[in-house]
Amino acid sequence: MTLPDRPAIGFIGLGVMGHAMAGHILDAGYRLLVFNRSRGKADDLVERGAEWADTAGLVAAESDVVITMVGYPADVDEVYFGAHGVIAAAKAGAYLVDMTTSSPILARRMAAAASEAGLHALDAPVSGGDVGARNATLTIMVGGEPEDFDAMLPVLKVLGTNVVLQGPAGSGQHTKMANQIAIAGTMIGVVEALAYAQAAALDPETVLASVSVGSAASWTLTNLAPRILAGDFEPGFYVKHFIKDMTIAIDAAHAMGLELPGLELAENLYERVRDLGYADSGAQALWKAYE
Amino acid sequence: MTLPDRPAIGFIGLGVMGHAMAGHILDAGYRLLVFNRSRGKADDLVERGAEWADTAGLVAAESDVVITMVGYPADVDEVYFGAHGVIAAAKAGAYLVDMTTSSPILARRMAAAASEAGLHALDAPVSGGDVGARNATLTIMVGGEPEDFDAMLPVLKVLGTNVVLQGPAGSGQHTKMANQIAIAGTMIGVVEALAYAQAAALDPETVLASVSVGSAASWTLTNLAPRILAGDFEPGFYVKHFIKDMTIAIDAAHAMGLELPGLELAENLYERVRDLGYADSGAQALWKAYE
Numbered sequence: 001m002t003l004p005d006r007p008a009i010g011f012i013g014l015g016v017m018g019h020a021m022a023g024h025i026l027d028a029g030y031r032l033l034v035f036n037r038s039r040g041k042a043d044d045l046v047e048r049g050a051e052w053a054d055t056a057g058l059v060a061a062e063s064d065v066v067i068t069m070v071g072y073p074a075d076v077d078e079v080y081f082g083a084h085g086v087i088a089a090a091k092a093g094a095y096l097v098d099m100t101t102s103s104p105i106l107a108r109r110m111a112a113a114a115s116e117a118g119l120h121a122l123d124a125p126v127s128g129g130d131v132g133a134r135n136a137t138l139t140i141m142v143g144g145e146p147e148d149f150d151a152m153l154p155v156l157k158v159l160g161t162n163v164v165l166q167g168p169a170g171s172g173q174h175t176k177m178a179n180q181i182a183i184a185g186t187m188i189g190v191v192e193a194l195a196y197a198q199a200a201a202l203d204p205e206t207v208l209a210s211v212s213v214g215s216a217a218s219w220t221l222t223n224l225a226p227r228i229l230a231g232d233f234e235p236g237f238y239v240k241h242f243i244k245d246m247t248i249a250i251d252a253a254h255a256m257g258l259e260l261p262g263l264e265l266a267e268n269l270y271e272r273v274r275d276l277g278y279a280d281s282g283a284q285a286l287w288k289a290y291e
Numbered sequence: 292m293t294l295p296d297r298p299a300i301g302f303i304g305l306g307v308m309g310h311a312m313a314g315h316i317l318d319a320g321y322r323l324l325v326f327n328r329s330r331g332k333a334d335d336l337v338e339r340g341a342e343w344a345d346t347a348g349l350v351a352a353e354s355d356v357v358i359t360m361v362g363y364p365a366d367v368d369e370v371y372f373g374a375h376g377v378i379a380a381a382k383a384g385a386y387l388v389d390m391t392t393s394s395p396i397l398a399r400r401m402a403a404a405a406s407e408a409g410l411h412a413l414d415a416p417v418s419g420g421d422v423g424a425r426n427a428t429l430t431i432m433v434g435g436e437p438e439d440f441d442a443m444l445p446v447l448k449v450l451g452t453n454v455v456l457q458g459p460a461g462s463g464q465h466t467k468m469a470n471q472i473a474i475a476g477t478m479i480g481v482v483e484a485l486a487y488a489q490a491a492a493l494d495p496e497t498v499l500a501s502v503s504v505g506s507a508a509s510w511t512l513t514n515l516a517p518r519i520l521a522g523d524f525e526p527g528f529y530v531k532h533f534i535k536d537m538t539i540a541i542d543a544a545h546a547m548g549l550e551l552p553g554l555e556l557a558e559n560l561y562e563r564v565r566d567l568g569y570a571d572s573g574a575q576a577l578w579k580a581y582e
Contacts, residue, residue, distance in 0.1 A: 104491070127501075127505045127507070128505055128506075141501045162500075162504060164497060166494070166497055166498065166501065167493055167497075174491040174493055175488070175493060175501050175502065178484040178488045178491075178493070179484070179501065179502040179505070179507045181480060181487050182480040182502060182509070183480065183506055184480055185476050185481065185483060185553075186480045186507070186509055187476070187480075188476040188480075188553035189472060189473040189476020189479075190473055190477075192472045192473075192551045192553050193472040195549060196465070196468060196469050196543075197465070199544065199548070200461075200468075202457055202462055202466060202469070203458065207466050207469050209453075210453065210457065211430075211469055214418045214419055214423075214453075214470070215418060215470075215511070215514075215528070216418070216470045216473040216510070217509065218508065218509035219506050219508040219509065220506070221473060223506075237506070249487065252487075256490040256491065258487065258490045260486065260487065261560070262479035263483055265552055265556055
């Protein structure tokens with residue numbers, strides 16, 4: 001199936017990420033329909049020409065492509081399968097693209113339900129954070145059928161620069177999990193290195209001059225260690241969302257018979273950080289587990 | 292104290308790293324004396340003009356600067372404090388530079404003994420591996436007195452590009468420990484991400500295309516993940532040496548009242564890898580703990 005000349009794109013979920021992404025869809029000249037749990041976040045998009053719809057289903061009923069960027073797997077489930085949900089309401093042949101970081105199992109269930117209803121589903125979670133969303137430089141990891149990926153590529157290219165088909169339904173979510181697992185270990189290493197440096201009465205900034213290049217180098221060390229040293233725990237990426245991701249990854253790993261002790265340790269440490277009151281801080285707040 | 296016009300430099304320990312480093316000292320025009328447990332490794336350096344000495348003490352007796360690059364803290368102890376050791380034999384006012392990755396406590400003990408004997412000691416472990424040693428691009432992390440650091444800087448610049456004084460005696464070793472702690476966590480993250488990707492039946496090379504850029508990026512992911520996927524476990528950095536470093540770091544952390552669960556997990560996993568027969572493989576062989 002090919003899209004009409006000026007496809008209508010529905011965007012559901014206008015948080016920090018979704019809001020910036022929906023804006024790019026609008027700027028690219030698509031017709032844009034939007035829905036969000038709290039309507040206020042849509043106001044400026046509506047001023048710029050987006051059309052508000054009162055439920056996810058009403059967005060879907062008018063859209064050739066439905067993009068979702070919500071919070072938790074339970075929200076994804078609700079948006080697609082709940083009352084006024086997307087699957088029941090979508091137009092025949094529509095494309096459904098879930099960009100939430102969510103469960104690979106749910107992604108496969110969505111894809112199966114979509115296929116049964118004559119719809120096309122992709123799971124397409126992203127990395128790159130609020131900056132990547134704002135600058136349309138996201139990495140987008142896609143699971144689904146190659147022909148559906150090809151059909152959606154022009155739309156996804158509006159949002160990101162590194163758009164890769166990883167395999168069948170669920171593979172986008174699995175790839176995002178691999179990404180989060182790598183970050184979890186790296187974050188432990190960086191925070192423990194700083195905790196050690198502090199305990200040894202070293203000057204941490206001078207330590208970074210020695211360790212930020214070479215084989216200890218990482219995005220985390222370069223970008224988050226200086227924030228920790230500056231006492232800046234503002235969220236780029238929320239602790240509560242990282243815990244969600246790690247929980248999904250641990251469950252998925254267990255379902256595959258895989259033990260990942262580093263990931264489980266990271267998840268435990270982040271639960272401690274959350275319990276200390278830092279759920280809405282940035283992931284660099286892992287530091288609080290060591291202070 | 293200033294060095295003579297053409298100082299004699301003694302180099303003790305001609306393994307993969309030390310051999311390349313000693314060669315640079317020779318190329319820079321210094322008089323070079325060498326000692327190594329197995330003499331054969333000195334042959335080509337002697338052909339190029341280095342002078343062989345039969346013990347560490349005999350090297351020290353002729354040298355204005357003594358550099359050591361040996362294996363384990365026990366070797367450092369033996370070279371400096373053993374029979375025919377450096378401290379007892381060194382010329383008055385000589386500089387002693389231990390570049391082995393070793394214990395911060397031993398580094399402070401060396402510095403105290405050196406000072407008592409009218410000698411100058413620096414701990415100056417490196418990162419950058421065999422490639423850094425060969426290309427003289429090592430990162431050198433130095434602990435000791437500022438005036439001793441200044442005196443040795445011209446010599447250290449022959450061996451590395453990123454030479455930083457980190458603080459008093461022991462601070463070079465502490466900084467190297469921070470470096471190894473960061474690597475340990477990152478390595479766990481990278482290996483667990485690959486193990487997850489494999490279990491999820493993703494194509495790991497394609498996964499790397501999505502996760503090697505962005506916030507999961509690290510030297511380890513870029514340089515060692517492809518080696519793991521290629522089944523290449525050849526050593527850049529030995530498992531057995533990494534275990535040594537992590538053991539030193541754990542002991543030092545405990546002595547400072549610090550718990551580093553990520554580091555302890557990594558050390559346990561690497562012990563398992565060693566027990567599987569991979570002590571002489573590269574650090575990327577952590578993969579063997581998950582296979």
